[in-house]
Amino acid sequence: MAEARRRTAVLISGRGSNLAALIEAAKAERYPAEIALVVSDNPDAGGLAHADAYGTPATVIDRRAFATKLDFDAELDDLLYANRIEIVCLAGFMRVLSPEFVTAWRDRILNIHPSLLPAFPGLRTHERALAAGVRVHGASVHFVRPEVDAGPIVAQGVVPILPEDTPDDLAARVLAVEHRLYPMALRLLAGGRVNVMGERVFINGERLAPEATLLSPSD
Secondary structure, three states: OOOOOEEEEEEEOOOOHHHHHHHHHHOOOOOOEEEEEEEEOOOOOOHHHHHHHHOOOEEEOOHHHOOOHHHHHHHHHHHHHHOOOOEEEEOOOOOOOOHHHHHHOOOOEEEEEOOOOOOOOOOOHHHHHHHHOOOEEEEEEEEOOOOOOOOOEEEEEEEEOOOOOOHHHHHHHHHHHHHHHHHHHHHHHHOOOEEEEOOEEEEOOEOOOHHHEEOOOOO
């Protein structure tokens, strides 16, 4: 008998390109996660159309309808448990979750961030990388902690910075890596290959597992 796939919810606020990448990856027969639910805090999120196109259940919890962050998070928590969700993926989800929610779901929430953390947390990562003059940039998938863009790193993808790059050029190159990196990281977690010891991730017992790094959009 085939092992049950881990029921995964993807939280979005915007266009949902990483959501589409996760849903597409999960169509593979041997992929260990099932995208069982999409939740948007924005009723106008473009990513809801991706969920509809793939026939993935989706719902909106409008952030504007809640007086406090804790009220929103309690509604989200109830929804996730009602749908038997085991893993949560943040994919362009622009709301900071409360420490209480993050603690309750510790080591079961992944986020993707467009930089090589811990460098350039927060917004405008591509502009900041160019201004800093770094030679490489990329994306990171990490476990969520109460601090923004913090938490043990599961996987990273690296891209070069070229002399003629604009922020838009760099963003496009990083996004191409994100669409491969996030499905890979979810596959590792859902497949039972990720362990967190302290604040470090070990994959099959290895601290620096080669398969947790992508070196370019095409590697």
